[in-house]
Amino acid sequence: MNGDTVLDIQGVTKTYRNKRGVENIALRVEKGEVYGFFGPNGAGKTTVMKIATGLIRADRGRVLLFGHDVAERYEDAMRQVGVMIERAEAFEYMSGYRNLELAARLYPELPRSRIDEALELVGLGANKKEKVGHYSLGMKQRLGIASAILSKPKLLILDEPTNGLDIEGMIEMRELIRSLAREEGITFFLSSHLLSEMETVCSRIGIVHNGKLIQERSMAELGEQSGQSLESYFVERIRAERGAGGHEIAQGMHH
Amino acid sequence: MRLLKACTINELAKLTARKKTLFFLLLSALLPFIGLPIVRQLQNGLGVVGVAQDQYAISVLNGLTLFLIPLTIFMLASDTFSGEFGDRSIRSVLTRPVGRGKIFAAKLLALFAIVAGQLLLSLAASSLASLFLPSSGSALNGLGTAALAYAAAALPMLTLCAAAALVAQGFKNASGALAVCILLYAAAKLVGFVFPSYMAYAPTSYTDWYTLWIGSSVSVGKLVNVFNFLLGCGIVFYALGYTIFDRKEG
Numbered sequence: 001m002n003g004d005t006v007l008d009i010q011g012v013t014k015t016y017r018n019k020r021g022v023e024n025i026a027l028r029v030e031k032g033e034v035y036g037f038f039g040p041n042g043a044g045k046t047t048v049m050k051i052a053t054g055l056i057r058a059d060r061g062r063v064l065l066f067g068h069d070v071a072e073r074y075e076d077a078m079r080q081v082g083v084m085i086e087r088a089e090a091f092e093y094m095s096g097y098r099n100l101e102l103a104a105r106l107y108p109e110l111p112r113s114r115i116d117e118a119l120e121l122v123g124l125g126a127n128k129k130e131k132v133g134h135y136s137l138g139m140k141q142r143l144g145i146a147s148a149i150l151s152k153p154k155l156l157i158l159d160e161p162t163n164g165l166d167i168e169g170m171i172e173m174r175e176l177i178r179s180l181a182r183e184e185g186i187t188f189f190l191s192s193h194l195l196s197e198m199e200t201v202c203s204r205i206g207i208v209h210n211g212k213l214i215q216e217r218s219m220a221e222l223g224e225q226s227g228q229s230l231e232s233y234f235v236e237r238i239r240a241e242r243g244a245g246g247h248e249i250a251q252g253m254h255h
Numbered sequence: 256m257r258l259l260k261a262c263t264i265n266e267l268a269k270l271t272a273r274k275k276t277l278f279f280l281l282l283s284a285l286l287p288f289i290g291l292p293i294v295r296q297l298q299n300g301l302g303v304v305g306v307a308q309d310q311y312a313i314s315v316l317n318g319l320t321l322f323l324i325p326l327t328i329f330m331l332a333s334d335t336f337s338g339e340f341g342d343r344s345i346r347s348v349l350t351r352p353v354g355r356g357k358i359f360a361a362k363l364l365a366l367f368a369i370v371a372g373q374l375l376l377s378l379a380a381s382s383l384a385s386l387f388l389p390s391s392g393s394a395l396n397g398l399g400t401a402a403l404a405y406a407a408a409a410l411p412m413l414t415l416c417a418a419a420a421l422v423a424q425g426f427k428n429a430s431g432a433l434a435v436c437i438l439l440y441a442a443a444k445l446v447g448f449v450f451p452s453y454m455a456y457a458p459t460s461y462t463d464w465y466t467l468w469i470g471s472s473v474s475v476g477k478l479v480n481v482f483n484f485l486l487g488c489g490i491v492f493y494a495l496g497y498t499i500f501d502r503k504e505g
Contacts, residue, residue: 053350055505075258075352083350089343094272099347102268105261106351147347 004031005064006155006187012051012061022047022211024061029155029189034181036202037191038234044211045191046086049159052189053083065155082153084161088144092133096124096143099132100150107151118146121176137164145173149180156180158190162197174201199230207237214241259357259364265348266365270331276369279327283373286323287315287381294388309397311385312378313404313469319377320408320462324370325415329436331369332419335362336496338429340503349505359500363416363493370412378405400469407465414458414485417492424499458488 007029015021022044029035037045050056052063054070054077063070068077090099100115119128122142132140141164148156161177162170178201180186192198198205204218215237222233270276294306294314306314339345348358382398419436426432443459454460464481467473 050505055346055349057502074354078350078352081350081352083346085346085350087343089346091269091272091344091347092342094269098268098272102265103347103351105265106258106353108257108261 005029006031006033006066007035007052007157007189008064009048009052010062010064012048012058012063014047014051014056014058016047020044020211022051022208025208025211025213026061027206027213027216029187031154031187032181032185034177034188034190034201034203036198036205037189037208038195038198038202038205039191039193039208041193043193043208045193045208046159047211048208049085049157049189049191053081053085053157054078055085080151080154082148082151082156084144084148084157085159087163088141088147090132090140090143090147093131095129095131096135096139096146097128099143100147103147103150110151114150114152118150121149122146123172138166138169141165142169145176149186152184153186155187155189158188160191160193162192162194170197177201195231195234205230207234209238209241214238258353259361262353262357262361263364263368266335266361267368270335270365270369273334276327276331279323279330280369280372280376283319283323284376284380286318286377287311287384290315290318291384291387298389306388308385308388308390309400311388312381312397312401313465315377315381315384316401316404316408316465317463319373320412320465324373324412325440325462326437327373328366328370328412328415328419329423329433329440331366332416332423333426333429333432333436335366336420336423336500337426337432340424340505341426341428343505346505355501356497359420359497363420363496366416366420367409367413370416371409374405374409374412378402404465404469407468408462410482410485410489411458411462411464414489414492415462417489417496418458421492421496421499424496424503458485461485 005028009025009027012025013021013023020042025044025048027035037048039045047056051058052065052070054074057071065077065081066079070077090096091102094102096119097115100118104110104112104115116125116128119125122145124139124142124146127135127139132143135143141161145158145161148158158177162173165173174197177188177190181188190201199219202219204216206216207214217233219230222230294311339348349355378401382401385397422436422439423429423432426435440459443457447454447457447460461481461484464485467478467481
């Protein structure tokens with residue numbers, strides 16, 4: 001691992017009781033990258049992200065965050081990481097502000113003014129005193145993002161960040177990710193099953209299918225060398241992986 | 256230590272943000288006043304020898320440790336150890352730079368803080384309410400004894416918190432966990448009555464161990480035995496509960 005590797009997933013395997021899971025996933029995310037973890041629903045994206053953030057344990061392999069093993073040195077590993085896995089979940093009987101206040105208390109150096117700043121950034125400033133139970137799905141998703149960026153992390157791990165957002169919300173979210181990456185140098189490891197999202201936001205993608213990482217490619221490489229769209233590249237990879245059934249899967253991913 | 260403190264404050268903030276927690280705290284404070292007319296009615300109307308002023312707080316404690324506090328513990332433990340996993344809000348806690356050991360400890364500490372609050376509120380309220388009962392002996396002595404009994408009652412309640420944390424984690428939702436906690440507690444109590452010889456082995460049999468502290472002849476040997484037993488059970492429940500919590504999928 002070199003000094004610029006922020007996330008290092010080393011041969012991670014996890015098999016659930018229903019025999020699904022992920023197998024021998026290995027990838028690195030370097031500082032400043034927006035790494036897109038791309039694949040159909042059920043491919044294993046969330047499982048890898050859960051393992052990377054310590055929510056579940058891998059059967060084999062390990063994950064290093066900023067050089068610290070997530071399974072062994074959790075607090076050190078997570079100190080500079082912001083996370084949102086699947087749906088954004090918050091305590092519904094508390095206001096948006098109070099939810100973030102709980103999180104802020106765990107970062108002693110963080111000024112309280114950062115709570116308002118994070119809420120404003122995702123457009124929830126006016127709703128901060130409402131109970132989260134009264135929020136719409138999109139508002140909850142925004143709160144999840146605010147919670148993830150609250151501590152000014154250097155790495156953001158976001159699982160399907162635009163889930164539940166309307167078109168306008170999706171565009172805003174993509175803008176937010178791009179500006180955080182560009183202006184604040186935040187590294188991203190984000191998953192999506194939407195081709196359009198990957199194409200517009202990511203600098204590199206890893207394609208996951210049936211629990212395996214089948215290909216990694218930078219967006220620049222994809223455009224310059226092959227002139228292919230991500231969709232056609234994806235279909236080609238899936239076909240190579242499992243025969244001619246790939247196109248139907250790809251159709252499901254196109255927004 | 257700083258993180259454990261912050262986590263405990265967070266857990267307390269969550270518990271006290273729920274209306275039911277406040278309701279049960281309030282009920283603990285009102286219970287002595289709710290019981291007062293019943294006791295007075297028994298004494299005045301029926302001529303039954305009821306509860307004297309210096310014993311009233313102890314009588315209230317009996318009801319508190321048998322029903323109200325266990326129910327509060329089961330309810331809050333179900334919410335915090337099972338409900339948060341069920342609705343996945345636990346993820347917003349688990350994905351922070353805080354180890355699961357601290358989170359588990361903080362949840363138990365916050366739960367126990369609510370119990371301690373119930374005991375304190377009820378002690379103050381029952382001491383106040385007892386002023387309306389006929390005096391028998393020194394009021395100050397009565398208060399001292401009551402304070403000792405309430406403090407002693409905290410230990411079996413702490414053990415019960417650890418037991419509830421362990422049981423609640425076996426369920427995917429809070430309501431299932433609550434129902435089973437109550438059933439197990441009722442069953443343990445019932446077994447104690449039906450088979451008294453088994454009572455010594457059930458930690459639930461000692462919810463009233465404070466009576467050992469306030470008798471006229473306190474047996475130090477028995478106190479030490481029960482203390483060790485409750486502490487031992489508490490440690491075992493805590494260790495098992497933490498092991499499950501540490502491996503539980505978030």
